[in-house]
Amino acid sequence: MQKQAIFQSKLLPYALVAPQLAIVLIFFYWPAAQAVIQSFLLQDAFGLSTSFVWFENYLELFKDPAYFAAIVRTFAFSFAIAISSLSFALLLAVMADKPLRGSTLYRTLLIWPYAVAPPVVGVLWVFMLHPSLGVLSRYLRAMGVDWNPLLNGDQAAALIILAAAWKQISYNFLFFLAGLQSIPKSVIEAAAIDGARPMRRFWTVIFPLLSPTIFFLLVINIVYAFFDTFGIIDTMTRGGPGKATETLVYKVYTDGLLGGNLGSSAAQSVILMVIVVVLTGIQFRFVERKVTY
Amino acid sequence: MANVTLRSVRKTYPGGFEAIKGVDVDVGDGQFCVLVGPSGCGKSTLLRMVAGLETITGGEIDIGGRVVNQVEPADRDIAMVFQNYALYPHMSVYNNMAYGLRNRGMAEAEIRTRVEEAARVLELSPMLERKPRQLSGGQRQRVAMGRAIVRQPKVFLFDEPLSNLDAKLRIAMRVEIRKLQRRLNTTSIYVTHDQLEAMTLADILVVMNGGQVEQIGNPLDIYQKPATTFVASFIGAPPMNLMPLRSDELTSQITGTEGAGIVGIRPEDFVITSEAASGGVALGLTVEAIEHVGAETFVYGSRRREEQGVAANPGELPPGEVIVRVPGTTGPAIGERIRAVAPRDKLHLFTADGRKRVGP
Numbered sequence: 001m002q003k004q005a006i007f008q009s010k011l012l013p014y015a016l017v018a019p020q021l022a023i024v025l026i027f028f029y030w031p032a033a034q035a036v037i038q039s040f041l042l043q044d045a046f047g048l049s050t051s052f053v054w055f056e057n058y059l060e061l062f063k064d065p066a067y068f069a070a071i072v073r074t075f076a077f078s079f080a081i082a083i084s085s086l087s088f089a090l091l092l093a094v095m096a097d098k099p100l101r102g103s104t105l106y107r108t109l110l111i112w113p114y115a116v117a118p119p120v121v122g123v124l125w126v127f128m129l130h131p132s133l134g135v136l137s138r139y140l141r142a143m144g145v146d147w148n149p150l151l152n153g154d155q156a157a158a159l160i161i162l163a164a165a166w167k168q169i170s171y172n173f174l175f176f177l178a179g180l181q182s183i184p185k186s187v188i189e190a191a192a193i194d195g196a197r198p199m200r201r202f203w204t205v206i207f208p209l210l211s212p213t214i215f216f217l218l219v220i221n222i223v224y225a226f227f228d229t230f231g232i233i234d235t236m237t238r239g240g241p242g243k244a245t246e247t248l249v250y251k252v253y254t255d256g257l258l259g260g261n262l263g264s265s266a267a268q269s270v271i272l273m274v275i276v277v278v279l280t281g282i283q284f285r286f287v288e289r290k291v292t293y
Numbered sequence: 294m295a296n297v298t299l300r301s302v303r304k305t306y307p308g309g310f311e312a313i314k315g316v317d318v319d320v321g322d323g324q325f326c327v328l329v330g331p332s333g334c335g336k337s338t339l340l341r342m343v344a345g346l347e348t349i350t351g352g353e354i355d356i357g358g359r360v361v362n363q364v365e366p367a368d369r370d371i372a373m374v375f376q377n378y379a380l381y382p383h384m385s386v387y388n389n390m391a392y393g394l395r396n397r398g399m400a401e402a403e404i405r406t407r408v409e410e411a412a413r414v415l416e417l418s419p420m421l422e423r424k425p426r427q428l429s430g431g432q433r434q435r436v437a438m439g440r441a442i443v444r445q446p447k448v449f450l451f452d453e454p455l456s457n458l459d460a461k462l463r464i465a466m467r468v469e470i471r472k473l474q475r476r477l478n479t480t481s482i483y484v485t486h487d488q489l490e491a492m493t494l495a496d497i498l499v500v501m502n503g504g505q506v507e508q509i510g511n512p513l514d515i516y517q518k519p520a521t522t523f524v525a526s527f528i529g530a531p532p533m534n535l536m537p538l539r540s541d542e543l544t545s546q547i548t549g550t551e552g553a554g555i556v557g558i559r560p561e562d563f564v565i566t567s568e569a570a571s572g573g574v575a576l577g578l579t580v581e582a583i584e585h586v587g588a589e590t591f592v593y594g595s596r597r598r599e600e601q602g603v604a605a606n607p608g609e610l611p612p613g614e615v616i617v618r619v620p621g622t623t624g625p626a627i628g629e630r631i632r633a634v635a636p637r638d639k640l641h642l643f644t645a646d647g648r649k650r651v652g653p
Binding site for chain 1: 344345346365366367371372373375376377379380381382383392393396397440444
């Protein structure tokens with residue numbers, strides 16, 4: 001087996017990867033390094049002097065109960081979004097996998113929402129569930145629900161979870177459908193002959209065979225809920241009411257850009273970076289192994 | 294223990310395609326029935342209809358005196374061995390075999406006894422804790438068999454179970470399956486496209502073509518008295534020589550050809566000789582190719598040039614070409630002119646459309 005590529009010049013391979021490296025360096029490593037440096041700095045209120053304070057920004061964060069609340073909130077949001085989106089997508093995929101008339105059409109339709117950008121998703125759901133504008137809000141109030149996500153933090157949180165989970169269903173659906181279709185038909189037929197009813201067949205054969213897909217999607221969804229929900233939160237609640245929907249990523253934005261506390265904001269970014277690295281590490285470890293059953 | 298009866302069974306797909314065009318088969322208790330035919334003849338579809346994996350659009354399927362048209366696969370008391378084995382990849386060999394028993398709520402102790410007995414018979418005992426991907430093809434095939442036998446069903450269904458194995462293992466497993474079936478005495482239906490497998494396994498052989506049954510019977514009867522030219526050329530390797538009876542040379546030689554349009558002669562029924570063919574056939578051939586198989590030699594000869602052409606169906610000989618079997622390794626050389634003679638009682642006569650046998 002020949003592993004070494006054949007290049008006449010030693011420079012050519014470097015020249016070929018240079019554009020890629022340049023993009024990664026300029027748009028990732030440079031800002032990341034800036035963030036790390038920034039996280040060690042403290043500015044006065046008017047931005048006139050900057051002093052190097054070592055880990056003070058981090059220590060302040062860990063002493064701040066609001067930061068802990070944001071961590072807990074973010075994890076709660078992530079799991080709620082991942083679990084609800086995954087289970088609903090799996091349900092849809094199982095139904096779409098049945099050989100029914102027009103299945104190609106609704107498979108295609110189910111994939112479309114993935115093309116909608118997160119802020120647009122936010123706007124869509126605001127229109128539906130805004131306390132005074134929303135179409136659905138009227139029905140909710142007619143049913144006796146005191147619906148007002150602008151004032152009620154729990155309702156605002158539910159709204160964010162709903163919109164974020166909805167957005168992710170298409171993506172999960174696509175992977176689940178592919179996963180279901182890669183299970184050999186004959187294995188399911190064998191289970192049917194072996195006397196397993198549809199529900200038992202699902203839990204004892206199909207679900208375990210889907211487990212690599214489920215794990216992969218779980219990590220992807222958590223990462224999504226951590227970072228990509230920014231647009232949804234910004235258009236729907238701006239982190240409010242109070243701080244009821246302020247996730248870690250949104251807090252970076254409010255503390256840094258709105259609060260002007262760049263040092264703390266940078267420290268928070270660095271912590272988020274570490275979380276991403278850990279999550280990606282977990283994913284690579286398990287997905288690379290491929291078969292988990 | 295049950296017999297399986299198919300009464301004018303039909304399968305028409307929503308698009309209008311007729312996969313099974315009315316099949317009647319009666320498999321007695323404990324018999325081994327083999328469905329054989331070329332790919333696309335509907336044999337697998339028919340088996341899957343018996344299993345309950347395909348709906349029945351016409352006729353009745355009866356297992357052990359009960360019409361099962363509307364019965365779920367799980368409730369038909371059948372077990373099936375799939376071509377790709379269809380083992381549960383996430384379960385150990387033990388659990389693969391135990392799954393069907395657990396689904397039926399059998400006690401763990403009884404399950405253990407049955408699985409261990411099956412594993413002993415199939416020589417799988419040391420591998421009960423392994424996963425299917427850690428097994429060889431032959432071992433997987435035996436696990437699939439084990440999964441069927443632990444259930445002690447009324448009927449075994451086999452869907453080309455040996456076609457994923459290499460040639461040597463295939464022959465060994467063929468014998469194993471036959472022995473196992475004899476010992477358990479369970480009614481079996483077996484689908485294959487391999488005519489040798491069909492001949493050696495079957496109590497009843499069902500030759501299918503284009504969704505219809507061409508012939509049903511004992512394998513040797515079918516070999517000796519094929520009902521149609523399709524059966525004549527499908528059963529037996531190399532295939533029977535089929536020649537139209539329009540050429541004067543042939544027609545004048547054979548006695549009693551009323552109603553016949555095609556004559557068939559098996560390669561082994563020819564003798565290369567200069568003697569006269571009284572009422573039989575004598576063909577002058579130019580040797581074109583020779584195949585030495587060891588115990589026998591196949592001589593490919595051509596008749597007259599104007600009769601040459603392309604084969605009408607896959608597996609059949611091109612017109613004008615004749616195969617002659619010669620025992621041992623002695624035979625003519627390429628390019629030599631030979632005279633192949635077959636006696637009258639070895640001739641098979643068919644109507645011109647090949648759909649009916651004429652005479653005995």
